[in-house]
Amino acid sequence: MLELALHILDIAENSTRAGARHVDIRLNEDPDHDLLTLEITDDGAGMDKDTLAKALDPFYTTKKVRRVGLGLPMLAQAAEITGGELILTSEPGQGTQLKVTFGLRHIDRQPLGDAAGAMVTLIAGNPDIDFTYCHEHGDQIYILSTEEIKKEIEDVPINHIEVLKYIRSHIAEGMKEIGSEA
Amino acid sequence: MAKITIEDLKKIKERVHAETALRDGHLRVKVTVHMGTCGIASGAKEVMDSLLREIEEAGVSDIAVTTSGCMGLCSREPLVTVEILNQDPIKYEYMNSNKMRQVFKRHILEGEIQNPFVLARGAETQK
Numbered sequence: 412m413l414e415l416a417l418h419i420l421d422i423a424e425n426s427t428r429a430g431a432r433h434v435d436i437r438l439n440e441d442p443d444h445d446l447l448t449l450e451i452t453d454d455g456a457g458m459d460k461d462t463l464a465k466a467l468d469p470f471y472t473t474k475k476v477r478r479v480g481l482g483l484p485m486l487a488q489a490a491e492i493t494g495g496e497l498i499l500t501s502e503p504g505q506g507t508q509l510k511v512t513f514g515l516r517h518i519d520r521q522p523l524g525d526a527a528g529a530m531v532t533l534i535a536g537n538p539d540i541d542f543t544y545c546h547e548h549g550d551q552i553y554i555l556s557t558e559e560i561k562k563e564i565e566d567v568p569i570n571h572i573e574v575l576k577y578i579r580s581h582i583a584e585g586m587k588e589i590g591s592e593a
Numbered sequence: 594m595a596k597i598t599i600e601d602l603k604k605i606k607e608r609v610h611a612e613t614a615l616r617d618g619h620l621r622v623k624v625t626v627h628m629g630t631c632g633i634a635s636g637a638k639e640v641m642d643s644l645l646r647e648i649e650e651a652g653v654s655d656i657a658v659t660t661s662g663c664m665g666l667c668s669r670e671p672l673v674t675v676e677i678l679n680q681d682p683i684k685y686e687y688m689n690s691n692k693m694r695q696v697f698k699r700h701i702l703e704g705e706i707q708n709p710f711v712l713a714r715g716a717e718t719q720k
Contacts, residue, residue: 412634421633428662476665482630525638532641536628536660563602564609570658572648573605581597 414524415449415593418486422451422509423533423542425482429455429507433541436530438523440515440548440593447495447513447520447593458501466499486511493517515593523593527582530555531575538570546586553585612654620678621655622701627672629663636689637671643690647697656701669712675700686712
């Protein structure tokens with residue numbers, strides 16, 4: 412996986428499998444401190460201490476269909492090669508919080524890639540879950556909340572193709588406006 | 594391009610309402626793009642992008658798109674399942690955006706199964 416957007420898509424999928432109702436995705440580009448922070452917070456089932464300790468082991472998975480679980484380890488590696496780190500905190504019943512830091516201008520940092528496409532895919536596949544995408548660049552901020560969109564469109568499903576198209580261009584425009592350099 | 598506003602959402606709502614009044618809101622096809630770590634790493638997002646673009650261009654509204662996790666056949670990803678109402682689901686393997694476009698045009702719209710890309714017919718056992 413060579414784009415942070417793909418990691419976001421992959422990790423948020425874990426939240427949906429943990430039964431989350433809300434998934435909060437936050438990116439913060441801090442050019443002054445040469446730091447890029449990605450935070451994904453959910454209100455899913457959470458993990459106990461043992462599971463949490465094993466979550467970053469590539470040979471640990473909760474799935475029965477295969478014996479490896481590479482999603483989190485690959486993200487951790489992507490962070491570590493840029494001088495960053497991955498911190499995972501969780502408690503049963505309290506959801507899971509993920510915080511990953513990267514060297515913003517480090518030569519090995521993966522580009523953010525198509526964040527709009529990743530969000531559209533998440534929303535299309537999980538229309539019942541509310542997603543927030545929040546992207547900060549210095550003092551500029553962009554926020555997308557599917558909860559707010561759902562209020563506007565009333566009975567039109569959020570995974571309707573027209574709404575997805577709207578979301579895609581909304582994010583693309585928002586990122587341009589805040590001058591994202593990730 | 595004009596700035597995208599909340600007004601655009603209202604317009605979409607009105608347009609969709611007018612559309613669904615014409616047909617009775619039934620979905621004819623369900624397409625599942627498998628989005629496990631393995632799927633994503635081998636290009637499932639590009640497949641998804643291509644599928645959504647095709648649906649948009651064809652202007653059809655009786656197709657549901659969803660995602661699913663890994664089903665254990667990681668080496669054959671990206672996988673796509675096409676279920677047409679009252680027909681056996683068809684699983685396609687080693688998909689990419691071009692194959693997705695072909696499957697959309699020939700199978701989903703015209704009902705002709707694209708045999709060279711087929712992995713299997715029928716439903717998978719749930720994990």
